[in-house]
Amino acid sequence: MKRSIRAIITVLVAMCPFAGSQAQRINMDNLPVYNQQALRSKTDWLITGNAQKSAIYKTPEGHMVLSNGLVSRTFTINPNGATIGLDNLITNEALVRAVSPEAVIWVNGQEINVGGLTGQPIGNYLLPEWISGMKADPYSLKLKSYTSSPIKERFEWNRRTEWSSQQLAWPPKGIEVAFTYRADEAMVNNFKNLRAQDSQREVLLKDDFIKLSPEWNIVSSHTLSNAFNNEGKAGEILAPSNAVVFGERALPEQTRVIICKLNSGTDVSSGYGPGVALQFAGDKSFKFHLSPANKRFRIFHDGKSEDFEGFDNGKSYFLKILLAGTMGGGKMICSVSEDGHNYKVLSEMAATGFPTHIRVGKTDPRGAKTKSNGADGAVGRGKIEQLLLLGEHKGADTNFDFLANLKVKVHYELYDGLPLISKWVSVENEGKVEFVVNNIKSEHLAVTEAESAVEHKQRWELPPIFAESDFAFGSMSPNAAQNACVEWKVDSSYTTQVNYALQTPSLLVCMPKTGMGQELGAGASFESMRLWELIYDSYDRERRGLSERKMYRTIAPWVTENPVIMHVSSAKDQPVKAAIDQCAEVGFEMVIMTFGSGFNLENTSPENLQRMKELKDYAKSKGIAIGGYSLLASRAISKENDVVMPAGKKPAFGNSPCLESEWGKDYFKKLYNFYETTGHDLLEHDGSYPGDVCASTTHPGHRGLEDSRWKQFGEIQKFYQWCRGKGIYLNIPDWYFLNGGTKIAMGYRETNWSLPREQQEIIERQNIYDGTWEKAPSMGWMFVPLVEYHGGGAAATIEPLKEHLPHYEQRLANLFGAGVQACYRGPQLYDAPETKAVVKKWVDFYKKHRRVLDSDIIHIRRPDGRDYDAIMHVDPQGKEKGLLMIYNPLNEPITREIDLDLYYTGLQKEVSILENDGKAKKVTLNGSKMTLKTTIPAKSQKWFVFAQ
Incomplete structure (x- = not known):
């Protein structure tokens, strides 16, 4: 079969034309102005065949919008690239509540943000007027260029038209936009000067105050109960302005860096403001804190206080104390940051000795306990959000030279006629030295929560986005992607959410859970998994x-x-040919030599390959497709070739070979050779790769645990996509649809x-x-x-x-x-x-009735053996708009009046009904609704065809 020719996409309004499938630079000046109201689709996209075209627009503020009248994604391009809007145009719903990085990648162990902005006041919602005041993350790759092109096919599809009643477009119609990011000189210097110091340190303690640890000794000078755990929220302080409320614990002697994230909230203290206090021998204290009453940062040291500007009430800040030197003659360096990356040094002072304890919260102005049992001043509420204690460097500082040679592209696709966006990331090494991409987070989308619950919930309502990835395995349902890389996560930085424990699932993340470990040599590139985000426009299960x-x-x-399939139970010549003959006689289209039949495609002997080719030729002469069954993962091969699981873990099926072992490499060579030699039409691939990792360091196809899942998946993905290009049908009991499974x-x-x-x-x-x-x-x-x-x-x-x-x-x-x-x-x-x-x-x-029977099913009544059950096929674009099947499981005839809504057939006002392919009868509809009265014989069924 010839591959389909890619059509040139047409857009809603005049804009720069595409030159074939080549990416074209986007000229913002030539883009039409975005008008959301005008673009909104006036018809139901699930019924109409007139698809709204995807196009690129600009806003009056200079932002870029990707829209098709059903959904739009908006990007700011200055001072950096970032998603600032994801809007459901069908429901007029804004889904993005906060700006995030466009992606996060880990290279040579270093976490690097791609795009994004900092400085959003709160995470509950995002106002357009805030964008101009936000800044580029100084530790993020910067947007350098952007291009657009028609959607390209992910891999070749040699379609079998005889098995499909709908000849659908491939590639799909729509538009791709690619944003290119690189490191600038300032970012490289920032990494070298600051991040390297902390990233190479040992983490001694990280407390996010989700639950109050018993290691904290809580000290309070006033009578309000649970003052450091207000209403069950760890680290939250409800106290008068001049009260003392803090948590204290011993400071590990290895501590070299202290970072405390906190928010003064409604606290109006001055000297008693929340912060970090260090206690030294001889009852000496040091305090670095917020002073909300003065709108200052304040440091108390050696009997003196010093104030610093730059503080805004209600914001979260990171207070950092670097304990430098030997502490016998060392120093303390205090700095502050709004984002946890870009720190401003406020003061550097000498220190004698090493602190014995740390206090976080409200102390007296000197960092000590008050002697009073009471306190005065207005009651305020503040929050200690995180404490991080870091130790010595674990090794030499990281070499960040790779940043200058790192090129990252963030790709988006928008499809005509669907509220569907795809996203993936490609990485290129433009240098001469290999580096390792440890992992890629291709999506980090801060989404408006679907519900607000104060306390813990066993099952949360999720935002109206169906997220699917082609990096999926280990399930017979769409949650295969969730097993591998797609997660709805909590956002600990979203401190103004309703849930006390900050556990609302409001962050959509796409990232391989076990990493990638992909080596990237000089001039090489590779792509992440792809993510598709389908925006629901209803809570109705059917829709x-x-x-x-x-x-x-x-x-x-x-x-x-x-195709109509028979599983023949013997792979010997005579039974297979007899099955082929019978299939040809009654209209079946495919013969599969099933499990237990004796079929063995790992038998590479010339005699077996010749026999299989002869069976293929015989089947072809009868118009029948043929192929067979192979078992992959749920078996053991040998100690040398089986997966080596981490301690306490077992393979998904109890046993499994590693696809990147010697045996695995040889197995796939046999599969390629079998189909190239015999020309068989299908593979029933049982026990497909379920996502097992492998800790072996001797298998030829992977280095160790980190890259084992990514590379094993890549092996089977490549084979399935090759099969799709050859027109080989794939029966796979796992969710491999997006990689060629049928x-x-x-x-x-x-x-x-x-x-x-x-x-x-x-x-x-x-x-x-x-x-x-x-x-x-x-x-x-x-x-x-x-x-x-x-x-x-x-x-x-x-x-x-x-x-x-x-x-x-x-x-x-x-x-x-x-x-x-x-x-x-x-x-x-x-x-x-x-x-x-x-x-x-x-x-x-x-x-x-093949076309309508292959179409979507509307669920009428579930089978229970006690009364009729029914399903209705709908195809609004077909000649036959619907087909209703009604089954009677009872031992006597039944007469029923069944209420039907023909909305998804596209029929309105009038319908032509054929009962059991009999004579057509015109029926007037109430809009799209009708009541059908019918008698179904005992232990039988009836069908009704609906047409215009």
Whole structure:
């Protein structure tokens, strides 16, 4: 099959044209002005075929906006690049509450922010007028340029049009914007002068005051209870202005740096202001604190106080004390920072001896305890937010020369007609010396919380963003990405949230949980995983599911390939050819030599490869696709080749080889060779890589634990994408859709197919009903045990087929009526003319209505065996707009009135209805709603086609 030709994207208004797929520099002067009201879509994107085009705009303030009328993402480009808006234009909802770095990367162990701004007053919301007053993070890479281009294909797709009723675009239509970041001279100097000192030190203590540690001795001079743990919030102080309330603990002798983050809140103290006090032998004290009454920073030392300007009430500050020298003749250097990186030195003073204790909170003006049992002044509330104690340098200062050769691009894609944005990061080494990219946080998005809860919640409502990544494994549902790199996290810097313990999930993060460890040689580059952010416009489960399914069809359109499959139970020539012949007779399209059949693609003998090629040629002559089963991860190979797990950890499946071991490398060579040699059409890949790490340092494909997951995943990702380019169909019981997987389990449990036949009928429909909330029918397989499977005996199996024909037909009606293909496992599809006729009847039914049956399912009533159950397929762009399947599991006929809403068919006012493919009947709708009265025979079903 020829690869599709990329169309040139058209934009909403005149702007700079693209030259093919090449990226073009964005000329801000030529961009149209952003008008959110004018851009908002007037039609439902889940129904209409008129997709709003993606384009780039500028705001009157000079910001850049990426929008398609459904969603927009806004970026400031001066004084640095940063996301300052993510807006749902359907609901008119602003989702970003605070500015964050565009990405965070770790290179040679050093944390480096990419873009971002500092100086936002609070984290609850973001006002446009604040942006001009915010500053570039001095420790962040700076935005240097930006380009745009049409969306490019992530990898080649050799589509099989005979298996898909919808010929969807690849690559998807839309626009990509790439922002290039580099280090400037000031940033390099900042790293060398400041960050290197702290980053190389041993962390002796880090207390974020989420919960009050018993190590603190709390001292209070007034009668208010829980003064250092106000209302259960550790570190919060509620006290009169001239009261003493502090926590005290011994200071480790190894301490060289003290950093305390605190906020004076409503405290109006002067000398009693919150801060850090150090106690020396002989009852000598030192105090570095905030003085809210004077709007100053204040230092008390050697009997004298000194004030410094620059303090604003209500802001959080980092107070830093560097204990330099030998302390017998050393010094203390005090500095302050708003962001924890850019410190301003206030004072440097001599110190004799080493402090024995540290106090954080409100002390008297000299840093000591008050002798009074009472206190006066207005009651105020302040907060100690963090204490960090650092020790000696762990080694030599880091060489930051790599910063000058580091080039980082942050990429965004916006898709036509969907509220969907993709994001990823690419890193390039423009120097001559290799460095290691330890990890990449490609998204750090501070999002408006979905709910505010004061106390702890067992289950939080999450913000209306569905986040999905192609770095995903270890699950048969979308939470595969969450297992690997996508997380909703708490934001400890968001100190004005309602939750006392700061545990509201309001930070969307995308970062491999075990790191990358990717070496980058001279001139080399690589890309992070990709993240997709789908913006929900409703809390309705059905609408959210429809949104997700449309997303998958757009960014992984191969999931619409839905061949009719038989699992032949023997891989010998005669049974396989007999299965091929039967498939051709009744309209099946694919034969899989199933598990336990004897098929072995690791057999590289010339005789086996030749036999498999001959079977392929025979199947092709009959119009049938063919392939087989291979087991990967859930087996042991040898001590030398299996994953070496960290202490206390086990592989996901109990055993697993390392994909980057000698065996793993050889296994994939065999797979490539098998398909190149035989031309087989599919792979059923069981026990696919589930994300096991490996601590081996002798495997040829990875260095150790840090890079083991990233590189193992890269191995299987490359193979699956290669298969997609060759048109090889992939059945994988893991969530690899975004890397080429075409089908996964719909949601069955193997032992259920050992239950009595009549029970299997209901469970099958339940699995389909439940499995299609997130998946389109073509994305999941079911199972039909023509012969025994996991036990159950004769009561569980269908063979002899002609003796259980009513049950066999019900299974066919269940599956083809849902547009869901199953693994029909056995030696034959039919054993008599009457059996053949029933199989062909339902295959013909499916192929007649294939487009609508492959389309989305609206869930009407879940199967329970007590009354009817029903699903409705909807395809507003098709000739057949909808198809309703109603099943009657009871032993007698039933008559029911079923309320239907045909909204997602796109039909309004009037509908043409065909019952069981009979004569069309016109029905007037109440808007999009109707009541359907029908009688369903016992142990049977009916279908209704809805058309214009």
